[in-house]
Amino acid sequence: xxxxxxxxxxxxxxxxxxxxxxxxxxxxxxxxxxxxxxxxxxxxxxxxxxxxxxxxxxxxxxxxxxxxxxxxxxxxxxxxxxxxxxxxxxxxxxxxxxxxxx
Amino acid sequence: xxxxxxxxxxxxxxxxxxxxxxxxxxxxxxxxxxxxxxxxxxxxxxxxxxxxxxxxxxxxxxxxxxxxxxxxxxxxxxxxxxxxxxxxxxxxxxxxxxxxxxxxxxxxxxxxxxxxxxxxxxxxxxxxxxxxxxxxxxxxxxxxxxxxxxxxxxxxxxxxxxxxxxx
Numbered sequence: 001x002x003x004x005x006x007x008x009x010x011x012x013x014x015x016x017x018x019x020x021x022x023x024x025x026x027x028x029x030x031x032x033x034x035x036x037x038x039x040x041x042x043x044x045x046x047x048x049x050x051x052x053x054x055x056x057x058x059x060x061x062x063x064x065x066x067x068x069x070x071x072x073x074x075x076x077x078x079x080x081x082x083x084x085x086x087x088x089x090x091x092x093x094x095x096x097x098x099x100x101x102x
Numbered sequence: 103x104x105x106x107x108x109x110x111x112x113x114x115x116x117x118x119x120x121x122x123x124x125x126x127x128x129x130x131x132x133x134x135x136x137x138x139x140x141x142x143x144x145x146x147x148x149x150x151x152x153x154x155x156x157x158x159x160x161x162x163x164x165x166x167x168x169x170x171x172x173x174x175x176x177x178x179x180x181x182x183x184x185x186x187x188x189x190x191x192x193x194x195x196x197x198x199x200x201x202x203x204x205x206x207x208x209x210x211x212x213x214x215x216x217x218x219x220x221x222x223x224x225x226x227x228x229x230x231x232x233x234x235x236x237x238x239x240x241x242x243x244x245x246x247x248x249x250x251x252x253x254x255x256x257x258x259x260x261x262x263x264x265x266x267x268x269x
Contacts, residue, residue, distance in 0.1 A: 003106040006221070009150065010213055012113040016120045016139075018206040023124035025198030031129050031175055035136050038167065039120055042143055045155075053150045056222030058237035061229065064155050065238075068162050069250045073257030075167045079174045080264035086178050087267075 009050040016043035030082050030092040034075070041071045109149050116142035129175045133168060140164040151229045 016039055023036030045064045052060025086092055115138065122135035140163045147156035227233045238247055 003103060004109045004149075006219070007213060007216060008109070008113070009146070010216070011210075012117060012146070014206065014209045014213060015117050018202050018209070019117075019120045019124055021205055022199060022202035025201055026195045027124065029129060029180075031171070031178075032123070032132050035123050035132055035171065038136065038163075039123055039139065042140065042163070045159075046143060046146065049147055049150050049152045049155055052152065053224070054219065054221050056224045056228070058228075058234055058241075061152050061155050061234055062238055062241075062243050064152070065158060065234070066246065066250060068158060069254060072162060072167055073253055075170055076257045076261040077264065079170055080261040082174060083177070083265045092178065092180065 006050055006054050010047055013043045013047040013050065016040075016046070028093050028095050030085070030094055033094065034078055034082070038071060038075070041067055105149055109146065112142045112145040112149070116146065129180060130172065133171050133175060136171075137164050137168050140168070151224060153229045154231050154234045155229070 020036045020038075020040030020043060023039065024033050027033055027036065045067050048060040048064045048067070050060075052058065052064075082092060085097070089096065091097075119135045119139040119142070123132045123139065126132040126135055140159060144156040144159040144164070147153075147159060225233070237243070
């Protein structure tokens with residue numbers, strides 16, 4: 001950390017976050033959209049850890065652990081939803097889900 | 103110096119595999135790319151002295167969550183047509199890439215205005231389980247920690263209720 005500094009770590013974090021946003025907005029497969037969301041969560045985790053190291057406090061690392069716990073809960077419920085969706089509609093393409101479209 | 107080289111190598115692999123997650127045609131390839139990304143991010147966490155977070159990253163993310171993902175992908179057995187990459191470059195792709203590009207410009211501009219501050223001095227046990235545990239259980243984070251355990255229970259019950267045909 002002393003040899004790298006804060007900014008390169010944040011550059012990596014921003015890059016991964018933007019990649020995740022692009023995945024969420026462009027892909028049609030629900031599973032890949034989920035994975036892009038995980039990528040975004042990890043990018044934020046990286047910046048949390050970097051800021052924790054920068055400030056010398058434990059708070060950032062504790063937030064990172066909380067984010068991981070929430071991500072685990074989200075993955076469990078989200079993948080259960082995908083299975084349910086596949087059972088009822090036999091598709092995971094988000095474009096096919098337009099029942100509520102006006 | 104050596105640490106800096108390691109950091110750049112790990113980060114480069116993490117970023118390349120992160121791009122792979124979004125661009126791969128096959129969901130399994132995407133998932134494996136994401137596993138690689140998680141492992142190299144864990145390596146970055148070690149370089150940032152966050153040893154406990156690195157271990158949890160590999161155990162929870164690369165272990166538990168990605169096994170769940172790969173399990174579901176193989177369970178659904180997607181063969182036909184669902185696994186296309188930027189499908190028929192249309193309005194949605196252009197709008198999506200444009201939004202992501204704008205976000206990138208904004209965030210990188212904000213990064214450029216960040217003041218350069220030297221990292222703080224850290225105690226020798228920074229990032230270890232004992233250090234995190236003390237901060238977690240003696241500080242203001244005890245109640246959030248217990249709430250997270252309730253959240254995980256709710257998520258497990260919810261996942262079972264959703265995915266089971268009849269309870």
